[in-house]
Amino acid sequence: MGKMDKMAAADLIMGLFLIVFGGIAIRTSLNMKVYKTFLDAPGFFPFILGIIFIFLGSVMTFSSFRRKGFEQIKQSIKNFQIIYLFSNIKFKRVMILIALMVIYIFIFIDRLNFIIATALYLFFTLYYLKSANIIKIIFISIITSYLISAFFTSFFRIPLP
Amino acid sequence: MMFDSFLQQVNLFFHAFAAQLYLTNILIIAFATLMGIIIGAIPGLTATMALALLINLSYGMQFDLAISFLLGVYVGAIMGGCYSAIMINIPGTPAAAATALDGFPLAKRGEGGLAIGTGVIASFVGMLISIACLIFITPFIYKIALKFGQWEYFLLAVFGVMICGNLSTGKDPVKGWVVGFLGFFTAMIGLDKVYAYPRFTLGLLQLKGGISLIPALIGVFGISEILIVLEEEIPYKILGKITKIIPSWKTIYSLIPTAIRSGIIGVGIGAVPGAGEDVAAWVAYDVGKRSSKQGEKFGTGCLEGVAAAETANNACIGGAMIPLLTLAIPGSPPAAMFLAAIWLHGVQPGPMLPIEHPGFLYEVAISLLIATFFMLILGLIIAKPIASILKIRREILMPIVLPLTVIGAYAGGVRIFDIKVTFFFGILGYILRKLDYPMAPLVLGIILGPLADISFRQALMQSRGSLIPLLGRPVGIVLLVAIAWIAYSGFRRTIEYTRKHTQKDTGMIQEG
Numbered sequence: 001m002g003k004m005d006k007m008a009a010a011d012l013i014m015g016l017f018l019i020v021f022g023g024i025a026i027r028t029s030l031n032m033k034v035y036k037t038f039l040d041a042p043g044f045f046p047f048i049l050g051i052i053f054i055f056l057g058s059v060m061t062f063s064s065f066r067r068k069g070f071e072q073i074k075q076s077i078k079n080f081q082i083i084y085l086f087s088n089i090k091f092k093r094v095m096i097l098i099a100l101m102v103i104y105i106f107i108f109i110d111r112l113n114f115i116i117a118t119a120l121y122l123f124f125t126l127y128y129l130k131s132a133n134i135i136k137i138i139f140i141s142i143i144t145s146y147l148i149s150a151f152f153t154s155f156f157r158i159p160l161p
Numbered sequence: 162m163m164f165d166s167f168l169q170q171v172n173l174f175f176h177a178f179a180a181q182l183y184l185t186n187i188l189i190i191a192f193a194t195l196m197g198i199i200i201g202a203i204p205g206l207t208a209t210m211a212l213a214l215l216i217n218l219s220y221g222m223q224f225d226l227a228i229s230f231l232l233g234v235y236v237g238a239i240m241g242g243c244y245s246a247i248m249i250n251i252p253g254t255p256a257a258a259a260t261a262l263d264g265f266p267l268a269k270r271g272e273g274g275l276a277i278g279t280g281v282i283a284s285f286v287g288m289l290i291s292i293a294c295l296i297f298i299t300p301f302i303y304k305i306a307l308k309f310g311q312w313e314y315f316l317l318a319v320f321g322v323m324i325c326g327n328l329s330t331g332k333d334p335v336k337g338w339v340v341g342f343l344g345f346f347t348a349m350i351g352l353d354k355v356y357a358y359p360r361f362t363l364g365l366l367q368l369k370g371g372i373s374l375i376p377a378l379i380g381v382f383g384i385s386e387i388l389i390v391l392e393e394e395i396p397y398k399i400l401g402k403i404t405k406i407i408p409s410w411k412t413i414y415s416l417i418p419t420a421i422r423s424g425i426i427g428v429g430i431g432a433v434p435g436a437g438e439d440v441a442a443w444v445a446y447d448v449g450k451r452s453s454k455q456g457e458k459f460g461t462g463c464l465e466g467v468a469a470a471e472t473a474n475n476a477c478i479g480g481a482m483i484p485l486l487t488l489a490i491p492g493s494p495p496a497a498m499f500l501a502a503i504w505l506h507g508v509q510p511g512p513m514l515p516i517e518h519p520g521f522l523y524e525v526a527i528s529l530l531i532a533t534f535f536m537l538i539l540g541l542i543i544a545k546p547i548a549s550i551l552k553i554r555r556e557i558l559m560p561i562v563l564p565l566t567v568i569g570a571y572a573g574g575v576r577i578f579d580i581k582v583t584f585f586f587g588i589l590g591y592i593l594r595k596l597d598y599p600m601a602p603l604v605l606g607i608i609l610g611p612l613a614d615i616s617f618r619q620a621l622m623q624s625r626g627s628l629i630p631l632l633g634r635p636v637g638i639v640l641l642v643a644i645a646w647i648a649y650s651g652f653r654r655t656i657e658y659t660r661k662h663t664q665k666d667t668g669m670i671q672e673g
Contacts, residue, residue, distance in 0.1 A: 008662070010596050018339065025346065028361065035356055039621040042353035042360055045614040049346050056339050059652070063335070063659040094392045098588065101384070101563065105584050109567065110577065118564045125563075129391065131556040144561055152568055156221045161571045161580060 009076065011060050012069035018057025025050035100125050114160040118145035170300060177523030181229070187531060189226050190233040194535040195543075197237020198244075202547050204251040205390035205555055206562070208238035208438070209382040212498035214562065216375065217569040224506045229528040231502050235495050236288065236532040239438055239475050240540055243280035244547045247273055247467070248403075256438030256477075259446040259470035266462030271404070274544060278406040279464045280471040281540035282413065283420055287472035288533040290424030291431065291479025296526050298432075302487040305636070306512035309488075311620035312631050316640035318613035321490050322606050323647045325435030329599035332658045334651035337602045340593060344606015345613060347372050354615055367578040374501045376570040376579040377586045377607055381600050382494065383566040384587020387559050389594060394556070403545050408464065416468045419449055427473035431480020435601040437493035438474040438481075445473030479529065486510050486522055490609065497604045505573055 025046050032043030064070075100121065108117035122141035131137065152158040193215070200211035215234050219227035242257030247264030260280060267276040309317070322345065326337025350361045351371025362368040423445035430441040449469030450459040459466045481492025489510045491497040503510065514521055570583035590600055624630040631637050 007597060014339075014596065032360065033356075033358055037622075037626075039626050040355070040618050042356055042358040044618055044621075046346065046349050046360060048617075049342055049349070052342050053339075053346075056335055056342070059335055059655065060339070063333075063655060066659050067662045090392050094388055094591075097388060097391055101584060101587075104563070105567065105580055109580065121563070122560055125560040126557065129556040129560070131554060131560070140557065140561075145564065148561075148564055148568070152217065152572075156218050158217055158220055158568065158572045159575050160568060161577060 008064045008067035008069035009072040011064035011067075012073065015057045015060030015062075015064055018053045018060065022050045022053030022055075022057060025053060096128060097125070100128065109161050115145045115149045118148065173520045174296070174523045174526075177520040177527050180225075180520070181524060181527040181531065186226060186229050186528075189222075190229050190528060190531045191535045191539070193230045193233025194237035194532050195539050197234040197239075198241035198536070198539060198543065199237075199547075199550060200234075201238030201241025202244040202253045202550060203553070203555075203558065204245045204249065204253055204551075205386060205559060207254045207382065207386065208235060208242070208256065209378075209494045209498055210386055210562075211235075211238035212495050212502075213379045213383045213569055214565045216379075216498065216502050217565075217572045219502060220505075220572050224508070225524065227506055228503065228525065229531075231499050232525065232528045233532040233535070235478060235499060236475070236529060236536050237539075238495070239478060240281060240284040240471070240536050242474075243284070243467075243471055244277060244544070245551055247276045247280065248548065248551060254438070256442050256474040257470070258439060259442040260467055260474075262446070262460050262470075263463045263466030266460075267464070267467070270462055271402070272462070274403040274406040275408055276464065276467050277403065277544045278541065279408050279412070279416070279467050281537060281544070282408070283416070283423075283468040283471040284475040284540070285533060285537040286417075286420040287424045287427055287474070287476035288478065288529065288536070290421065290472075291428050291476040292526050292529050292533065293479075294428045295479040295482050295529070296523070299483055299486055299522050300515070302483060303512055303515050306487050309512065309636065310634065311616040311623065312634055312637045313640065314616035315613055315620055316637055316644065317488060317490065318609040318616070320640050320644050320647070321434035321609050322602055323644055323651075324433055325605045326599070326602040327647050327651050328433065328436045328440055329601045330597075333597075333655050335655050336598050338651070340598045340600070341602030341606040344603040344608075345610040347377070347603075347607050348610020349614065354611060355618070367576070372582060372607070373574055373576075373579050374607060375498075375505065375573045376583040378498055378501055378604060379566050379569050380583040380586025380588075381590040381604060382498075383562065383569070384584060385590030385594055385600075387562055387566075388587070388591045390555055391559050403548060406541055406544050412464060416465060419453070419465050419468050420472045422452070423449060423469045423472035424476040427476025428480035428483075430473070431477035431492045432483045434484055434490045434492060435494070435497075435605040436477075437601055438477040438495075441477040441480075442470040442474040446470045482525060482529075486514060486525065487512065489612070491605065494601050494604055497601075497608060500608065 029043030029046040029050060032041060034041040038044055104117060104121035108120060119141045122144060123137060126132065126137045126140060149160060153160060196215060197211050200206045200214065201208055211234050212231060219230050222230060239254060239256050242252050242254030243260045243264065244253060246252040246257040246261035247268050250261050250265040252258040252261050264276045267273060322341035323338060326341045327334045330337040350368055352358065352369050353360055359369055426445040426448060427441040430436050430444055446466060446469050449465060450456045453465055455463060455465060477493060481496035484490040484492050485496050485500055489500065491500045500510065508518060566583060567580050570579045594600065
């Protein structure tokens with residue numbers, strides 16, 4: 001299955017998502033307070049955007065439907081291709097990198113000193129990517145996080161998280 | 162009257178010239194240009210990323226120094242992309258992708274140094290052309306923009322997103338429009354500017370202030386880029402040694418027509434909202450190929466091809482500054498980053514800028530000019546040592562970029578929430594890029610969303626809901642016709658794309 005074929009399925013999902021999203025945007029904007037007239041109301045422009053999303057979503061859905069997007073989704077479900085996705089090396093690599101970012105941004109930065117948080121993030125990420133040998137990784141993680149911190153706080157007087 | 166106005170502009174120019182020529186400013190520009198060149202040269206770190214990473218250094222600077230610094234980075238980074246495009250066939254920035262077509266074959270023949278020298282000199286010429294255009298065209302646009310009313314601003318915002326969506330997607334413009342209007346929607350989050358009514362805040366207090374522009378930009382261009390680069394290991398090696406760098410006078414003389422033509426193309430495309438340096442380089446390369454006597458040699462290692470692409474991508478910078486300074490509409494993604502930075506420093510570009518900050522245009526032009534000279538000098542000097550920077554493994558470099566993006570997102574508003582916004586937009590950007598959606602319309606939508614919202618509502622209120630007053634506004638009618646034409650041509654392309662792939666699929670099934 002070529003790249004274009006895969007896009008047809010993705011476009012179909014996106015098209016349907018846009019139709020639903022547009023519907024929600026319209027509903028939410030109609031529930032917003034009207035002060036003088038609706039033309040001036042906070043919900044007016046989001047209402048227009050909702051209509052645009054439904055229109056563009058319909059165009060995408062129609063286009064991808066013609067490009068056999070629906071058949072591809074059916075085929076993918078039938079052949080358990082979603083399971084294959086999880087065994088894809090590229091996909092796994094990105095998922096692990098995102099997980100490391102989540103840990104850094106949502107856990108480490110909130111709770112630890114910036115230098116420690118950054119050193120830990122760099123250590124685990126460089127280790128996972130096999131960027132260098134373990135001694136070099138420890139050295140790079142500690143020195144880099146210290147230098148970044150010193151450079152921004154002392155030299156440019158910029159606050160760190 | 163016109164002569165007085167001209168003299169006033171000349172006076173402002175020389176005043177800005179004198180004001181910009183002091184040691185700290187010159188050193189800052191030199192440092193920024195060097196940083197820009199180095200970051201731009203590293204594959205995976207684009208010009209927008211360079212600005213995203215270095216924007217935090219400008220927070221603590223005085224306003225004029227911050228402007229000089231960011232412009233230096235911008236100029237250096239766009240040129241810097243040519244080193245890796247030529248030496249390892251991986252463009253440092255998307256703007257240098259066209260450069261690789263001829264640059265890399267030249268490097269394989271052992272003429273990489275010459276290709277780099279040509280690229281640097283062509284970038285220098287492109288910058289000079291674009292600065293001249295910036296100085297002479299911008300005052301006229303200011304005068305036109307002063308006559309703009311609410312209708313024109315609304316239509317301009319829609320035009321910006323539509324043309325950007327159209328130009329930044331190769332096959333299916335609908336995808337560009339979708340992300341552009343998603344950008345508009347993102348800008349609706351937070352308190353409404355007229356009635357302070359909370360819109361789409363999901364009950365979160367932090368969202369009442371809206372989505373901050375810089376964290377969103379850093380996420381879209383920074384974090385998504387980290388993931389794109391690191392998702393697979395692409396080994397590369399540097400081919401050949403860099404020997405002779407500066408081309409002969411005869412070669413330079415023969416490239417002048419190409420450089421002038423590409424420079425004008427670059428400025429023109431740069432002035433189109435959101436089109437960007439990569440589009441400029443590709444168009445100039447294509448035009449160069451068609452109009453050159455050596456057109457058949459393009460793609461095989463031709464210095465003219467390198468000159469066409471490199472002149473245009475740098476000329477785009479001055480072009481991108483024209484709509485940015487006159488209408489607050491960035492001409493390219495790095496220009497969007499620059500716009501966000503000057504907003505942060507409290508300057509509001511637009512038709513009122515020459516009244517509020519009379520010399521600002523010329524300060525920008527002079528800073529660009531100084532950066533251009535440093536780009537030429539430093540670009541030629543570091544051509545040989547840059548090879549050792551290109552050897553740094555991306556698996557080491559890219560993880561280090563994340564903490565820098567975190568600082569960039571945090572330092573502007575000193576809010577942890579902004580780091581989370583950056584992460585969210587990074588993931589969104591990554592997914593959208595994997596699905597062939599361009600990022601430039603999204604950014605332009607976020608920037609122009611508030612303008613479109615407020616001006617549309619106010620225009621409708623003034624006309625009591627009628628569209629008839631629009632018919633009496635010539636600029637408005639021109640914009641309306643342009644939008645209709647973009648929509649028509651875009652939908653035609655989508656229909657053709659669908660038809661082509663439907664036939665292809667049917668053919669495949671029948672063959673199968």
